[in-house]
Amino acid sequence: MSNNLPSIARSPIDRSSVALARASLFKFVGLLAGVFFLASYSLVYLAHDLDRTEEVQSAFYTKKAMQSLEKSMRSTVKDYAFWGDAYKHLHVEMDPDWAYVRQNVGTTLYTDFGFRGVFVVNDVNRTVYAVLKGELKSVEAEKWLEQSIDAILVKAREGVETETPTTAFIVVGGIPALVAAAAITPGTDPTVVSDDRSPSVLMFVDILDSAKLEAIGRNYGVDGLRVATSGDMGTTSILPLGENGIAGSLHWSPSRPGLRLLALGLPLIGVAALLVCLMTWVILRRATAGAQALDASYTSLQSGRAALATSEARFRDVVEASSDWVWEIDADWRFTYLSERFEDVTGLSRDAWIGAAMDDLLSTELGSLSQWLSIPNRLPAISVQCRYVDTKGQERITRLSAREMTCGGFRGTATDVTEEVEARRRIEFLSQHDALTGLPNRTRLQEFLDGKLKALPTVKHPLVMLSLDLDRFKPVNDLLGHAAGDRVLNEVSSRLADCVRHGDLVARVGGDEFVLILTDVSSQEEVEALCRRLIESIERPIEIDEQEVFVSASIGIAMAPNDAREATELLRYADIALYEAKAGGRNTWRFYAGDMNEKIIERRRLESDLRFAIKHGELRLHFQPRYRIADGQMVGAEALVRWQHPERGLISPDTFIPIAEESGLILSLSNWVIDTACRYAARWPDSLFVSVNLSPIEFKRGNLVERLQKILFDSGIDPARVELEITENVMLEDAEGALEIMHTLKRLGVRISMDDFGTGYSSLSYLRTFPFDGLKIDRSFLNRLGDSEGDESIIQAIVGLGCALSLTVTAEGIETAEHLKLLKAVSCDEGQGYFLSRPLDTGAFNALVGIRESTGIKSNV
Structure with missing residues (x-):
C-alpha cells in the first residue's frame, strides 16, 4: 500500500503538467503558424511587387524603343527631304541617276538603315521613284504597301511649312511596318526656287519583322519582343501599334524576378512548416505518456527554438538571394x-x-x-x-x-x-545630338538659340551665328565613298569644336552643314579672326586610308540684335550670307547685309524669267566668225546665246549662264543652243562648222551623248561640222568619267576643243590623255601683249605645242592688227575677235556667208 502512494501523489501533478505543456505547445504552434503566414505573405507580396515593377519598366522601355524608332525615322527622312539638292532632283525633275546611281537616295538606305522601301510620290500622287531592298524598281507605293497612302501624303504635305515629317504604323503583308514621310522642300538652300506645284513626298518604310523586333528588344533590354498573337491578348505585356492598335500589337516576356524568389523561398518555408508540424505531433504523443512529458516538452521547446532559428536563417538566405x-x-x-x-x-x-x-x-x-x-x-x-x-x-x-x-x-x-x-x-x-558626329542637332540648336535670344543680346555684346558649309566635300563622297565622307565629317566636327570657347555651340544641321553660336564676342575683328582660324583648321589635310583629303569651308555670319531678334530670321540671314560667300569664290566668309536679301530675290526673279525665256522664245543666237589666219578664209563660227528680256533689255551671258548652272536650267538652255545652232549650220556651206560651248555640269548629268545624238539626227548636219568646246573644269572633278564620255562623243564624229587653254594648272597632261582636236588660247594672253613680253613667248609655245600634238590652235580676242600680225608670225591656225568680226545675228551672218534669210528654222527643244 505504501509503495503506491508516491505514484498516486504524482498523477495530478503529471496531468497538470501535461495540460500545461499542451497549452504552451499550442500557443507556440500558433505563434509559429503566424510567423510562417507572415513570412509567406511578405515573400508573395515582395515577389509580386518585383514582378510588377519589372513589367512596368519593360513596358516603359518597349514604348520608348518604338518612340525612339519613330523619332529616328522622322529625323532621317527630314534630313533627306528638306534638302535643296533633293528638291531639284526628286521634285523639280526626277533624276534616277542622281538618286540611285550616285547613292544620294539609293542602296545605302537599305544597307545602312534597313529601310525595305523608299518611295517618291509626285504632286499628282504618282510614284515616280521606288527602291525596294536596295534595288531600283518600277512599282506604285500603294500596290507594294497593299493599302491607300492618301492620309499619309496629306499629313506629310501639311508639315511643309514647318518642315515637320510624319510617321504612321501600318500592316504590310501581315507584318507591322513603320512609314516615315515628309514633303520635299528646298530647306534652307537659298539657291533653290520652289514652284507652285503641290510638293512631292519622300517615304521610308521599315518592316518590323521578327528579326527587327528582336534586335530592338536587345538594344533596350526587352526579352522576346515580337508581334502579339490572339493568345497574347488580355495580358499586360501588350503595346498597341498606331492609333487603336491599327497595325497590331507588340508582346514581350518581362523578366520574373518575383517568380524566382518564390521558387526559392516558398519551398524553404514549407519545409520549415512541415518540420514544425512533425515536431508538434511528436510532442503531443510523448505528453500523453505521462508526467515525463514535461521534460519532453521542454526538450521539444528547445528543438522548436532551434527550428525557428533555422527558419529565420532560411528567410535571411532568401533576402540575400534578392538583387537588393x-x-x-x-x-x-x-x-x-x-x-x-x-x-x-x-x-x-x-x-x-x-x-x-x-x-x-x-x-x-x-x-x-x-x-x-x-x-x-x-x-x-x-x-x-x-x-x-x-x-x-x-x-x-x-x-x-x-x-x-x-x-x-x-x-x-x-x-x-x-x-x-x-x-x-x-x-x-x-534625341538632341547628331548620331554620326555627336554634335548637337537642330533640336538642341533651337533650344540653345531660343535661350540665348531670351537673354536679349545687345549691340555691344551680340549673339553671333556662323552658318558653315564645306567646299569640295561632295567629290569625297563620290570618289571615296560615304564611309570616307563620314570620317571627314567627324574630323571636321572635332576641329570646329576645338576652335570655339566653352559656352559656345557647334551643331550639325545637315549633310555637310554646320552652325556655330558665339556668345561672348565683342567686335567684328574677333569674328573674322575666328573665321580665319576655322578655315585654316578645316583646310589642313585629312588622312583617309593613307590618302590625303582636302576640303575647305564657306561661312555666312549673322548677328543678333543687329540683323534679327528671332531664331528663324537669324538662321535665314546666316544662310543668305553663306550663299554670298560661296558666290564670292568660296573658302571665305561674308557678313549679312540688307541688300543681300534683295540680291537673292532678284536672282530668283531672273531664274524664273530665264525658265520662261527658254520655253517662250526670248533667247537669240549670234554667231562670231572664225577665220584661218594664213589666208583669211572663214572656216566656221562660234554660237553665242543672247537673252533679250522684254523689260530689262539685253542681258549678258555672264549674268544668266551662272544662274542656269546653279538652278539646273543649263540642260534646257544647252539643248536649245545646240539644237538651234545645228539647224542653222545645216544650211551653211559644207566648208563651215559651228562651235558650241558645253557646261561642265552636262558631263555630270543630262545624258549628253544621247541628247547630242538625237540633235545631230534631227538637224541632219554632218557631225564633223560640229565642234564642242569644253574647259578644264570638266576633267578636274571626274577625269575618268569625262574621258569615257569624250571617247563616246568622238565615236559620234564630232570635234572636241579645249577652251580657255592656259588658265588651268594641268592642261598639258590633259592634252596628252584626252581626245582633243584643237585648243583655244585664252583672250587674256592677247590682251596683255603690250604689258608683258612673256605672254608673246607663251603664245608661241602654245602654238608649237599644238602643232606637235596635231591640234588646231585658235586664238580668241583678236582686237588689233598687231594681234593678227603676231599670230601670223607664230603660224597660229585660226582666230576670232572684234578686229576680224563682231558676233552677228542670224540675218547678218547669213548675208555674210551668202545664203538667203529664212524664218522656218525652229528648235524642237
Whole structure:
C-alpha cells in the first residue's frame, strides 16, 4: 500500500503538467503558424511587387524603343527631304541617276538603315521613284504597301511649312511596318526656287519583322519582343501599334524576378512548416505518456527554438538571394545592419560600415539623406535616388526605399539603378545630338538659340551665328565613298569644336552643314579672326586610308540684335550670307547685309524669267566668225546665246549662264543652243562648222551623248561640222568619267576643243590623255601683249605645242592688227575677235556667208 502512494501523489501533478505543456505547445504552434503566414505573405507580396515593377519598366522601355524608332525615322527622312539638292532632283525633275546611281537616295538606305522601301510620290500622287531592298524598281507605293497612302501624303504635305515629317504604323503583308514621310522642300538652300506645284513626298518604310523586333528588344533590354498573337491578348505585356492598335500589337516576356524568389523561398518555408508540424505531433504523443512529458516538452521547446532559428536563417538566405541589399539604421542615422548583398553590389565592406553614418556613404541631389528622411508629415514608405562611390572610384546610383521603425530608426532596401539611369541619359542625349558626329542637332540648336535670344543680346555684346558649309566635300563622297565622307565629317566636327570657347555651340544641321553660336564676342575683328582660324583648321589635310583629303569651308555670319531678334530670321540671314560667300569664290566668309536679301530675290526673279525665256522664245543666237589666219578664209563660227528680256533689255551671258548652272536650267538652255545652232549650220556651206560651248555640269548629268545624238539626227548636219568646246573644269572633278564620255562623243564624229587653254594648272597632261582636236588660247594672253613680253613667248609655245600634238590652235580676242600680225608670225591656225568680226545675228551672218534669210528654222527643244 505504501509503495503506491508516491505514484498516486504524482498523477495530478503529471496531468497538470501535461495540460500545461499542451497549452504552451499550442500557443507556440500558433505563434509559429503566424510567423510562417507572415513570412509567406511578405515573400508573395515582395515577389509580386518585383514582378510588377519589372513589367512596368519593360513596358516603359518597349514604348520608348518604338518612340525612339519613330523619332529616328522622322529625323532621317527630314534630313533627306528638306534638302535643296533633293528638291531639284526628286521634285523639280526626277533624276534616277542622281538618286540611285550616285547613292544620294539609293542602296545605302537599305544597307545602312534597313529601310525595305523608299518611295517618291509626285504632286499628282504618282510614284515616280521606288527602291525596294536596295534595288531600283518600277512599282506604285500603294500596290507594294497593299493599302491607300492618301492620309499619309496629306499629313506629310501639311508639315511643309514647318518642315515637320510624319510617321504612321501600318500592316504590310501581315507584318507591322513603320512609314516615315515628309514633303520635299528646298530647306534652307537659298539657291533653290520652289514652284507652285503641290510638293512631292519622300517615304521610308521599315518592316518590323521578327528579326527587327528582336534586335530592338536587345538594344533596350526587352526579352522576346515580337508581334502579339490572339493568345497574347488580355495580358499586360501588350503595346498597341498606331492609333487603336491599327497595325497590331507588340508582346514581350518581362523578366520574373518575383517568380524566382518564390521558387526559392516558398519551398524553404514549407519545409520549415512541415518540420514544425512533425515536431508538434511528436510532442503531443510523448505528453500523453505521462508526467515525463514535461521534460519532453521542454526538450521539444528547445528543438522548436532551434527550428525557428533555422527558419529565420532560411528567410535571411532568401533576402540575400534578392538583387537588393537590406539595411537598418538607428535614431542616430548609423547603420546597425547591412545584408551580405551589400558587399556583392557595392564592393564595400560590411564590417567597415556597420556603425558608420549613412550620410557618409549615400548622398542625394536635394541635401543629405538624413535631412530627407527627417521631413515631417512624410509618407510611411519613402523612395529616393542616391549616389555613392564604389571601390573603383566610380559613382554609382541606387534607389533607396525606407520605412520608419516603431523603435526609432529606419530600415529598407537599396537597388542599383546605374545602368537604367545611364540608358535614359543616352536616350535623351541621342534625341538632341547628331548620331554620326555627336554634335548637337537642330533640336538642341533651337533650344540653345531660343535661350540665348531670351537673354536679349545687345549691340555691344551680340549673339553671333556662323552658318558653315564645306567646299569640295561632295567629290569625297563620290570618289571615296560615304564611309570616307563620314570620317571627314567627324574630323571636321572635332576641329570646329576645338576652335570655339566653352559656352559656345557647334551643331550639325545637315549633310555637310554646320552652325556655330558665339556668345561672348565683342567686335567684328574677333569674328573674322575666328573665321580665319576655322578655315585654316578645316583646310589642313585629312588622312583617309593613307590618302590625303582636302576640303575647305564657306561661312555666312549673322548677328543678333543687329540683323534679327528671332531664331528663324537669324538662321535665314546666316544662310543668305553663306550663299554670298560661296558666290564670292568660296573658302571665305561674308557678313549679312540688307541688300543681300534683295540680291537673292532678284536672282530668283531672273531664274524664273530665264525658265520662261527658254520655253517662250526670248533667247537669240549670234554667231562670231572664225577665220584661218594664213589666208583669211572663214572656216566656221562660234554660237553665242543672247537673252533679250522684254523689260530689262539685253542681258549678258555672264549674268544668266551662272544662274542656269546653279538652278539646273543649263540642260534646257544647252539643248536649245545646240539644237538651234545645228539647224542653222545645216544650211551653211559644207566648208563651215559651228562651235558650241558645253557646261561642265552636262558631263555630270543630262545624258549628253544621247541628247547630242538625237540633235545631230534631227538637224541632219554632218557631225564633223560640229565642234564642242569644253574647259578644264570638266576633267578636274571626274577625269575618268569625262574621258569615257569624250571617247563616246568622238565615236559620234564630232570635234572636241579645249577652251580657255592656259588658265588651268594641268592642261598639258590633259592634252596628252584626252581626245582633243584643237585648243583655244585664252583672250587674256592677247590682251596683255603690250604689258608683258612673256605672254608673246607663251603664245608661241602654245602654238608649237599644238602643232606637235596635231591640234588646231585658235586664238580668241583678236582686237588689233598687231594681234593678227603676231599670230601670223607664230603660224597660229585660226582666230576670232572684234578686229576680224563682231558676233552677228542670224540675218547678218547669213548675208555674210551668202545664203538667203529664212524664218522656218525652229528648235524642237
